Amino acid sequence: MKNKDHENRLIEGLIRETRELKQDIYVQERVQEKLFHAKKEWEQTFDAIPDIVAVIDKHFIITKANKALAEKLGMKREDLIGKQCHSVIHGTVKPPDYCPHFNALSDDREHFAEVFEKNLNGHYLFSATPLKDNKGDYTGVVEIARDITEQKTAEDVLKASEARARAISDSSMDAIIVIDGKGVITYFNHAAEKMFGYRKEEVMGRELHSFLVSRKARDEYYRRLPGFEETGQCIVIGKTIELNATKKDGTNFPIELSISAFVLNGEWHSAGTIRDITGRKKMEEKLLKASVTDQLTGLLNRWGFFTLAEKQYEIAKRNRGVFSILFMDLNNLKTINDRFGHKAGDQALMDMAKILKETFRAADIIARMGGDEFTVFITDHNGAGLERAVMRHLHDNLKTFNEQEKREYKLSVSSGFAHFDPERPSSIDELMSRADELMYENKKHRKLEE
Structure with a gap:
């Protein structure tokens, strides 16, 4: 049991x-x-990584490699294992100087290198991270290589584009200045340096409106700044305007400015193309002067006289002021031309212009209306005894000239006055007609006296 x-x-x-x-x-x-x-x-995750990944021991032997590395090199994975990394990846007999693997094992830090790899046929960003065993001893690295060929190509295209744009900008005869939404200068080309007298290094990072433009333009800019920062819109965007700018030495000069707006890094910027129009303005002044000036005598011509006289007329009407118009005819000009030649006749006209300039004030408007006719718009005066005082002064100057110059002819004038009455205002044309009539009456009396 x-x-x-x-x-x-x-x-x-x-x-x-x-x-x-x-x-x-x-x-x-x-x-x-x-x-x-x-x-x-x-292993599937390892092979699904699009970047090249390899585990490499401290003797530079590949112990693991993902699918991307094998495909990129055109080799079988098993053929890569046991090979020296620098021979198959870099195509060298020893690790190159830029090798991140070598540097990572040297100082126990992750290292990066951006290079063109002929064996991999492209630009790659390499990283190497040290590996250690349980005892803390180095066993190798994990090396990852990312294909950045497209990125580098795009960067090269962008750099080339920027270089072309810079070359075009720097060869431009016009100044080109770019500012951000707060008015800070971010670009200043060679023409701008030459135009304003500043080196690029002196202006980059400074607010343009604090030193390159007039106070009026500066105040207007700061008033509209918030709106431009938000929308990129301003009354001057897309337009060409004329204004005065300031050089480094404090000189003001006229410019023509064209402004466009664009977005960069999420912020509105503006680009200004600036042309120095000093020469053009001087030419315009010359043309304007030529259009209102009698070429022979340098006095105003008929159009110039009426342009200025109308302005003084409006002032007199508004202020209930007085003025007078003196209409004159240079006597015997035809006789001078016939007897002594047209050169002498031209000289007589120029002499008469000189005498009139010496006789009347700078504020008075003196003009040669054509032929032998001259007109003076005598601005604001007290009125009492004007005609007698003016004609005595004019005749004294004519007498002095005739005695001193001893020309073959004597200068004299026939004249007529017309006065503006603010109580019964007449137009410039009416006053001219009245003075002209009185001048002809004076000429008749002179002929009768002769």
């Missing part, structure tokens, strides 16, 4: 141990299965 019980206990123990062994085997199989799936998942 005892033997039977002992046998049963032995059988039960064996069964129990068998169950436990089966359970252990099952657990181990499950662990192995999980490890297998984890490894497979890791």
Whole structure:
């Protein structure tokens, strides 16, 4: 009986141990299965990475390589394992100076290198991160290489474009200045340096409106600044305007300014093309002067006289002021031309102009109306005894001239006055007609006296 019980206990123990062994085997199989799936998942992830990834030991031997590296080199993965990394990746017999792997093992830091790799046929950004074992000893690195060929190509295209734009800008005869939304200068070309007298280094980062423009333009700019920062809109955008600018030496000069707006890095900027129009303005002044000036005498011509006289007329009407118009005819000009030649006649006209300038004030408007006719617009005066005082002064100057110059002819004039009455205002044309009539009456009397 005892033997039977002992046998049963032995059988039960064996069964129990068998169950436990089966359970252990099952657990181990499950662990192995999980490890297998984890490894497979890791390998799939490893190969799904588009960047080149390799694990390289401290002797520069490739121990692991992803699919991207094999495909890029046109090799089988198993053929890469065991090869020296610099021979297959860099195509060198030893690690190149820029090798991030070598540098990472030297100072225990992650290293980067951006290079063109002939073997990989492109520009790559390499990184190498040190690996250590449980004891803290270096075992190698994980090296990752990202293909940046497209990025580099785009950068090169952008640099070339910028270089062309800069070359065009710097060869421009016009100044080109770019400012950001707050008016700070971000670009200043060679023509701007020459035009304003500043070196680029002196103005970059400064507010343009604080020193290059007039106070009026500066105040207007700051008043409208918030609107431009938000919308890029301003009354001068897309227009060409004329204004005065200031050089480094403080000289003001006229410019023609064209402004455009654009967005850069999410902020509104404006570019101004500036042309120095000093020469043009001087030419315009010359042309204007020529259009209102009698070429022979330098006095105003008929159009110039009426242009200025109308302005003085409006002032007199508004202020209830007085003025007078003196109309004169140079006597015997035809006789001078006939007897002594047209050169003498021209000289007589120029002499008469000189005498009139000496006789009348700078504020008075003196003009040669054509032929032998002259007119003087005598501005604001007291009126009392004007005609007598003016004619006495004029005749004295004519007499002095005739005595001193001793020409072959004597200068004299016939004249007529017309006065503006603010109580009964007459137009310039009416006053001219009245003075002309009185001048002819004076000429008749002179002929009768002769």
